[in-house]
Amino acid sequence: MTKTTVPNATIKRLPIYYRYFQFLKDEGTQKVSSGELSEGVKIDSATIRRDFSYLGALGKRGYGYDVDELVAFFKKLLNQDKRTNVALVGVGNLGNALLNYNFARTNNVRIAAAFDIDQSIVGTVKSGVPVYDVSELKEQLDLQQIDVCILTVSSNAAQVTANLLADAGVKGILNFTPVIINVPNNIRVHYVDLANELQTLIFFLDRDKSLNEDEE
Amino acid sequence: MTKTTVPNATIKRLPIYYRYFQFLKDEGTQKVSSGELSEGVKIDSATIRRDFSYLGALGKRGYGYDVDELVAFFKKLLNQDKRTNVALVGVGNLGNALLNYNFARTNNVRIAAAFDIDQSIVGTVKSGVPVYDVSELKEQLDLQQIDVCILTVSSNAAQVTANLLADAGVKGILNFTPVIINVPNNIRVHYVDLANELQTLIFFLDRDKSLNEDEE
Numbered sequence: 512m513t514k515t516t517v518p519n520a521t522i523k524r525l526p527i528y529y530r531y532f533q534f535l536k537d538e539g540t541q542k543v544s545s546g547e548l549s550e551g552v553k554i555d556s557a558t559i560r561r562d563f564s565y566l567g568a569l570g571k572r573g574y575g576y577d578v579d580e581l582v583a584f585f586k587k588l589l590n591q592d593k594r595t596n597v598a599l600v601g602v603g604n605l606g607n608a609l610l611n612y613n614f615a616r617t618n619n620v621r622i623a624a625a626f627d628i629d630q631s632i633v634g635t636v637k638s639g640v641p642v643y644d645v646s647e648l649k650e651q652l653d654l655q656q657i658d659v660c661i662l663t664v665s666s667n668a669a670q671v672t673a674n675l676l677a678d679a680g681v682k683g684i685l686n687f688t689p690v691i692i693n694v695p696n697n698i699r700v701h702y703v704d705l706a707n708e709l710q711t712l713i714f715f716l717d718r719d720k721s722l723n724e725d726e727e
Numbered sequence: 728m729t730k731t732t733v734p735n736a737t738i739k740r741l742p743i744y745y746r747y748f749q750f751l752k753d754e755g756t757q758k759v760s761s762g763e764l765s766e767g768v769k770i771d772s773a774t775i776r777r778d779f780s781y782l783g784a785l786g787k788r789g790y791g792y793d794v795d796e797l798v799a800f801f802k803k804l805l806n807q808d809k810r811t812n813v814a815l816v817g818v819g820n821l822g823n824a825l826l827n828y829n830f831a832r833t834n835n836v837r838i839a840a841a842f843d844i845d846q847s848i849v850g851t852v853k854s855g856v857p858v859y860d861v862s863e864l865k866e867q868l869d870l871q872q873i874d875v876c877i878l879t880v881s882s883n884a885a886q887v888t889a890n891l892l893a894d895a896g897v898k899g900i901l902n903f904t905p906v907i908i909n910v911p912n913n914i915r916v917h918y919v920d921l922a923n924e925l926q927t928l929i930f931f932l933d934r935d936k937s938l939n940e941d942e943e
Contacts, residue, residue, distance in 0.1 A: 522934075526926045530905060553907055595929050608824035614922045620929065659929060683932045685925055689746060691769055699935070701928045703921070706830045709901055710742045712917045713811050713836065713875060716899045718738075719915070 521562045527552050528562075529585035535578045544575040589619075596623035597685075598657045600672055601664030602632055602642055605687060609661060610638040622661065624651050645672070649679040658682040666690050737778045743768050744778075745801035751794045760791040805835075812839035813901075814873045816888055817880030818848055818858055821903060825877060826854040838877070840867050861888070865895040874898040882906050 531552045535543055549556045563569045569584065570576045599606055599622050606625065614620045625642045627633060633644045643651050652658070660681050664672045669690035676684060676694070683699045686692060689707070692700060747768045751759055765772045779785045785800065786792045815822055815838050822841065830836045841858045843849060849860045859867050868874070876897050880888045885906035892900060892910070899915045902908060905923070908916060 519931075522930060523923075523927050525930065526920075526923045530923075531907070551907065589926065589930060597925065597929075604824040604827040608820040609921070611820040612921065614925060620922070620925055659925075659932065661925070682935075683928050685928055691747070691767065699928060699931055701924060703919070703924050704742075705825070705828065705919070706836070707742045707746075708917060708919050709813065709830060709836055709875075709877070710805065711739050712899050712901055712915060713813075714738060714741065714805060715735075715915055716875065719898075 517565045521565055524552075524554065524558075524562055525585060525589060527554070528559075529582070529589055532576075532578055532581040532585060536582050541578050542575050543578060545570065548576060593619060595620050595659065596655060596657050597659040597661060598622065598624045598626065598652060598655075599640070599661040599663060600626045600645070600648070600676070601662065601668070602627040602629070602637060603663060603665070606661075606663040607637060609663060610640050623655055623657060626651075645675065648675055652679050652681065659685070661685045661687065662692075663687045733781045737781055740768075740770065740774075740778055741801060741805060743770070744775075745798070745805055748792075748794055748797040748801060752798050757794050758791050759794060761786065764792060809835060811836050811875065812871060812873050813875040813877060814838065814840045814842065814868060814871075815856070815877040815879060816842045816861070816864070816892070817878065817884070818843040818845070818853060819879060819881070822877075822879035823853060825879060826856050839871055839873060842867075861891065864891055868895050868897065875901070877901045877903065878908075879903045 531548070532543075535551075543551070545556055545559065549559055552559075566584075566588070569581060597620060599609060602610070602625050606627075610622060610625060614622070622640050625637060625640050626645045626648055627642055628645050630644075632642050635642050652660075658681055660676050660683070662669065662672060662676070662684055666688050669686070669688040670692055673684065673686075673692040673694050677698060681698060684692070684694065684701070686700055686702050687705070689704055691702075694700060747764070748759075751767075759767070761772055761775065765775055768775070782800075782804070785797060813836060815825060818826070818841050822843075826838055826841060830838070838856050841853060841856050842861045842864055843858055844861050846860075848858050851858050868876075874897055876892050876899070878885065878888060878892070878900055882904050885902070885904040886908055889900065889902075889908040889910050893914060897914060900908070900910065900917070902916055902918050903921070905920055907918075910916060
């Protein structure tokens with residue numbers, strides 16, 4: 512399989528390319544030059560060329576990229592034809608926001624079930640998604656064939672919930688808690704740490720400022 | 728300045744190190760081995776050694792890391808002594824979730840002002856944060872000396888709001904919309920694309936699965 516040689520950094524950029532070509536298609540644009548592509552996705556041309564070289568020849572020299580062709584290519588690559596149901600555990604503020612958001616822009620991912628321990632919301636439907644008691648986790652995930660979960664519980668519940676997810680046979684966790692969770696190696700954990708993102712941005716800005724001051 | 732030579736990838740990991748040492752300190756742990764550190768932050772030892780080498784010698788051979796010392800070091804490095812106020816533009820579901828969240832875990836970042844165009848919430852206080860009309864953006868940011876904004880407006884309002892932020896003299900934008908925004912080069916934009924994170928996780932899982940199938 513050629514897929515195995517595609518670097519992780521390239522994989523992380525695939526949805527960005529896909530989204531941009533989809534955007535161009537929606538706009539009615541039929542072809543795009545490599546310069547326009549680079550400007551549009553804010554990724555330098557050399558990186559794009561390298562990324563695309565892993566995926567096979569996608570553009571024609573002197574012509575640029577055919578938008579329809581590229582949309583179809585990335586759609587297939589990213590399994591956009593296949594619907595993936597995911598679950599969300601922890602229906603607090605962030606959980607509710609994600610339920611409402613529900614990845615509507617993507618055609619292929621949908622939060623199909625939510626879990627909480629708060630009996631005042633268990634049994635209700637939030638933004639179209641039923642909320643189950645955490646005790647029903649394994650049963651519902653099996654029933655609905657879900658193996659990806661979004662973790663939006665509070666920090667102090669993160670590890671114990673991660674244990675439940677591991678027991679339920681989950682294969683992937685998108686962890687929004689700031690806690691580094693321990694799970695068996697066969698489970699993929701991706702971290703989205705909102706405070707971290709903001710702190711990093713501020714750190715870069717402070718550094719930019721002190722560099723400018725040094726130059727003055 | 729030595730700071731200028733620290734790679735961006737290292738900078739992005741600094742808050743992770745800081746948080747982990749703070750966690751150990753809260754727990755009452757006084758020292759940690761490099762192996763425990765690697766396990767705790769889920770970053771391989773070679774990378775940690777390289778990161779730390781950019782920051783100066785932080786550990787003693789055969790001893791490991793002194794937790795109190797490292798907390799103090801990263802706190803200073805990350806300007807945790809200094810409070811940074813930021814603003815949030817777009818008080819929808821995600822905006823509300825972030826206002827409630829308000830980066831409470833970090834001591835140094837706080838959302839101090841929120842902006843929206845919806846007159847039914849302008850003038851109210853959400854999770855302790857006053858909501859202003861977007862027309863007051865420049866005035867309030869000047870007044871409150873805020874130069875970092877979190878962008879949580881809808882996709883179709885992203886670019887026009889980004890223009891307003893640029894006009895208001897903002898230096899950094901944490902963009903939660905899926906839209907790639909165009910702003911002057913002196914403004915830093917970091918992207919947090921929630922759908923992208925989920926899609927990438929699912930893509931990795933699908934790849935893991937097909938690799939396992941190949942092996943069988």
